[in-house]
Amino acid sequence: MSEVWVAWILEWLLAAQFALRDGLHALGLAPLVAGQPAWPFALRLSAEMMWIDPGHARRVAITGMCAVAAVLLFSVAIALAALRRRVRSALVAGLMGVAVFALLAAPWPAAHLLFAPAVPTSLHRSDSGFRPADILRGQALFQQNCAQCHGADARGQGPLAATLGRWPPDLTGGLLWKRLEGELFWRVRHGMRDERLARETMPGASPSRLSDADIWQVLDYLQARASGQSLRDLGTWERPVRMPAFALRCRYGGERRSDGLKGQRVLLVLPSAASSPAPQEDPRMVSVMVGSRADVDDPECLAEDAQLLPALALLLGEREQDARGFQLLADRDGWLRARSAPGRSAWSEDDLVCRTATATATGVQRADKPVAGAGAQGLDVLLRRMDEDPVRPVRAGFPH
Ligand code: HEC
Incomplete structure (x- = not known):
């Protein structure tokens, strides 16, 4: 079973667990713990084995489909029974029989592979903003x-x-x-x-x-x-890294928040040691100077949050003073994807430090693949790869 299918099944299984939890919460059966509805069971579905063992993933998928079919058949049978028409009783029994058969015949996966121990906050999502x-x-x-x-x-x-x-x-x-x-x-x-x-x-x-x-x-x-x-x-970000959320002021549009830039690529320019000219504006991305007005003349956007530079330094694995002069590129979904070291004059595909495992494994968009249009430069190649190869964070095996 391909990775895309496994990811799809896991996304559904995670959504089903959220729906179950929220449904129970609405019925008063899942109280709030640490501000969010608690997962009331001692077990939750486990995702890791689905990636490792394709046979297990297939069994989970088929059993899931059998269970959905059984629920539908039971519902139809009950609806028909409610109509109380004499001729329908054989049909009702038949439908129930098929539903039971679907449940019995399903290739139920081993419970110890299907479930993992859970705690009340298992499904909690961080409510901090990664600012x-x-x-x-x-x-x-x-x-x-x-x-x-x-x-x-x-x-x-x-x-x-x-x-x-x-x-x-x-x-x-x-x-x-x-x-x-x-x-x-x-x-x-x-x-x-x-x-x-x-x-x-x-x-x-x-x-x-x-x-x-x-x-x-x-x-x-x-x-x-x-x-x-x-x-x-x-030399890479093994897992996707979110662009921290910060406030910025732009020449066009005034005060904004970085979350409002979703859908656009963002270039973050960290201040360099000496005061430097604003980066050349590029219609393909929003460029944001990190620092104070004194650092640069009339930038397209300026983020004056004094904590942004040290936070980005942490993400880069550099001390604050060594992080100066770096540039970072975030994709349209707000994931930081590429990094350019101080003093580098042009971007190249090698600067893409966050790429998906599938893209690397299958060689999607290899560096030597020609890019449409004459005169495609390093940055074009990089941006195309970023767009064509979106990243998804995976936690405990579940795509988030
Ligand atoms: C007294 C020493 C001690 C202190 C204080 C401590 N830890 Fe731990 N931490 C440990 C040990 C030992 C383990 C491994 C426990 C185990 O595997 O049973 C651990 C494990 C962890 C893990 C791994 C959990 C996992 O799922 O495997 C995390 C995350 C963690 N600590 C975070 C923290 C944070 C955050 C703090 C501070 C708020 C903290 N720890 C304070 C000793 C400590």
Whole structure:
């Protein structure tokens, strides 16, 4: 089964779980926990195995279709029975029989592959806006509350690490994306236990120290930190990185918020050491100078949020002073896709540091593939690839 199909099935399964949770909430059966409806079951559907084992994915898909067919058949049978026409009784029994057969004949997947343990916040979505202020406040909270074990750089080498029963994990690798964000939230709030040894491995964070909003901010920071480390170690963003949300002022359009730029490509120009000319305006993208009015003359758009530069430095895996002069390109969906180092005069396809696994694996839009139109330059190739190869973040196997 192709990856596209698996992603499609998983998207539906996730949506079905959200619908179930919200339906139960509407009926008063799923109370609010940390401001969002709780998932009331001890299990949730698991997605990881669907990617690894195509046979399992096929069984889940066929069983799902059998279950939907059975529900439809039962509904029709009940509707017919309600009409109370004598001739219909055989038909009603027949439809029910087929429905039962569909359920019995379905290739039910093994329960331990289908389900994963769940917590009340399993389906919670971060309610922080991934604003520079969230990321930096999360960093400060992490240093106060977590760094003693996880290390100031979140790589698991804190001063207390060696004294713990279990070594804290490196939070800058892929770990965060292997979890649902709501489950990370739960673990930070309530801590973790080793059930076999019946012992706490990580203490929970008491609400008097960290509010719910604080925890989401710490998770924003960890996400930014892990993105930066990925760029340092691998030269790519292994997982999509959202453009932080900031306020900006544009020559045309006045005050705006970056979320309002969806649908347009955005070029973020970080201030360089010396004051520099505004980047040449380009109709293919909105260019935003990060910094103050003193840094540049009459830019197309200016983002004066003083925390944007340090937040972007984290995403780039650079110290703030070394992040100056970088440029970042975000696609029309608000994902940061390409990075150009200070001093580089032109963009090339190699600057695309966030690309999808399928595009790399199948060689979609290879660098040497000619681009339509004469005189296509590095930036044209890059923009085409960005548009033709949209990214989707995946958490705990579920496309989000
Ligand atoms: C007393 C030391 C200690 C402190 C303080 C601590 N942690 Fe942990 N953390 C650990 C250990 C040990 C583990 C591994 C636990 C395990 O696997 O059972 C862990 C695991 C984690 C995980 C991985 C969870 C998973 O799903 O595998 C995350 C995320 C995390 N910690 C975040 C935090 C954050 C955020 C803070 C601060 C609010 C924090 N930790 C404070 C020791 C600590």
